[in-house]
Amino acid sequence: MQEPHIVVSWPSVPVEIVRATGFRTVLARGALGPTPGADAHLEPGIFPSRLRRLVEDALTGRLALAARIVVPRTSEADYKCFLYLREFVRKDVATALAPIVLFDLLQSHGPDVPAYDVARVRALLDDLSSASGRIPSADDLRRELTRANTARAAARRLVALRCPVPRVAGAEVLPLLAAFWEMDPDRYAEMVSDAATRIAARPPLAGPRVLLTGAPVDGHTLHESIESHGAVVVDEVGPWGSGAAGEDVRIDDDPVAALADKYRADSIGARTPVGALRRLTQSRLDEVDAVVVSLPPDDAVFGWDYPALRDVLNARRIPHVCLRCDPYERPTSADHAALDAMVSAASQLQEARHG
């Protein structure tokens, strides 16, 4: 029998709430392949692959067993996807579909935002509790926070093996880190701790260390492409790789408020305030040799940050490449040539630095 689960469109829905109410999170992910059902309703060039796939699955009955489809307010495309899904139900376009829930977590800096977010996390808790019939106490929630924090600590041990001395390729480690969102935290901690022990015994990897930034990627295709040039992707700005676990959630009298604060501050997506994202990106530059900026065709947001980032990288003499390709497809030959040139330049700088 399939484990009770909810489908989530972006990793900014508290896994602690999901687990405490008896569910498992299943995340929408992008992939290559046709989405004919979704294409009839979703305008081209606007919705990323993961949302097109989510809608395709919704329209073809593949989400019928989910208890809820939770769409967080992490991007305008997600919000519009929520409105579309609700319309499919209203119009009987999608018949076997779980109730669709908007998780309206805001991320701006207004003084009224934190209280609003606490109320939204509480509303999510209430809704999922009603779906499962399991109403967690504050102690139950704190127990889930503790379990998730243990998983976070394990993930951080793995992250430490990527940088400053990389012992694992980005394409290999990204799925391990991303599994934080979907796995039982105890099993995740065990799996990742085992992996960290094995990886720690490996020799360091040669090649320039690359930070992948821009629009977050949820798969490792782009990592493989970058690493095929002899570089190592050691970090990503996004919720899937090194940013998946993040810092611990504080454990205090009000676990709901703690979760609201954590996910507002740490969720990385299109509505993460630009200042926070800039600080996050720049804090990673000390320990990388090159930067790849991914701005896929559906990008409407991260491209705005590019000129400022480019100026910083130029000032610090860090080679970089800006890729406009779909991260699920292989880069073009021109992209490969640009990656090759970036890796060469970074290698020369590496050699110069190390004599």
Next chain:
Amino acid sequence: MADSQLEATVAASAFQKQWFADLRRRVFDDRQPYALLQADVPFELFDLVDIPAVSNQWWAAIVAAKRQAPKFLDAMDADGLHGDLCRYCSLGYASTRYPDAGDSPWGGLPTPRLLCARLTCDCIHRVFSLWAATFGAELFEIDHPGAGDLPPRWWELGRHNWRELVEPHRLAFVVATLERLVERLEAISGRAFDRRALRQRLELVNQQEEVFDAVRRLIAAAPECPVRMTEQITNVMATQWVRGSEWALAHARAFHDEVKRRVDDGVAACPGERARLMWIGAGLWHDTAFYTAFEASHRAVFVWSMYLAFGPDGYIRYGLEDPMAALASRTASFNEYLHNPPWAAAWIVHQAREHRIDGALVLRPRSMKPGATGRLFIERALEDAGIPVLPIDADVVDARGWDADGARASVRAFLDTRVF
């Protein structure tokens, strides 16, 4: 035939130009503050503390109409801002960031004291942060909580039952944010905000929109459209930015009276009208001649755009005991009404029927990504209602990729094959 413009249209254009000249004088000579706002911000709050406000979208439309947009947008491209980023909401920023690239109309935007935007599309936070940094000015953001409850036929609820349109938690959040905005405006202006004046202002806004409602009914019912869509837009836009002011109400009435005279006298924008068209989406500001290009050849007239129609349905709020809540209820779901299911399609089909529309042209914006959502739902709803649809690929301010001849040819073919 209505070859000449309405007197109201000439007056509206002159008012806007003079208003902007006064603004520049006020800012440069008198060192008074002004604000730069997204179009969906409640302008009334600024006016009530005597801080004039310029609409970003209005300014972008002026820059595009003066054919300066390509120069500023080329400068954006050269700076590494890729071509899929929204150009409509960022053209004003480009005119500030790259001042030497083109000639900003009427001397350009002076430095505002404050910028203010609702965080609807994800790019707005980015664009306004960059713009505020370029000016060295303060930015106030109004976050945009998403709507979870979606009552149908919003245009019937909005006037009297507006509390039912917006969930209580969203309404409370927007009210709280607007209260913070008022605190900032009081600090900037040095003037106390008068809540009785807000209620009076909203009552005047209601009156103004009631006048536009009457104009809309005149246009819908007249045997032939009495006033071109472009003139409707000019008159509505000039008043909307200063809505509820003495001038705005007087101008709306003058516009109404002139349209009514035309209806009474049987004057048509295009005598012998054969097809009534609607334009769905933001205006094609760099090529407004497009909207009259099918009158001579096909007697096809653009009758409807959202600009006149949305005022009465989107702005009127009766029951103003709590004027800030009424204002917040209008602000909270502004964009969803215009673009997204279930609201936009149902409203547009309703409007199409009221206006006896024969064909609809639906903008497919090239770069306004979330702003371009909902289009397929609207197109399908119109077709299901028996109204043929022609999608038009265009950017509303960026003329660089616009095939004016090709677009006109496709409309002519659409009229020949689907409308007639």
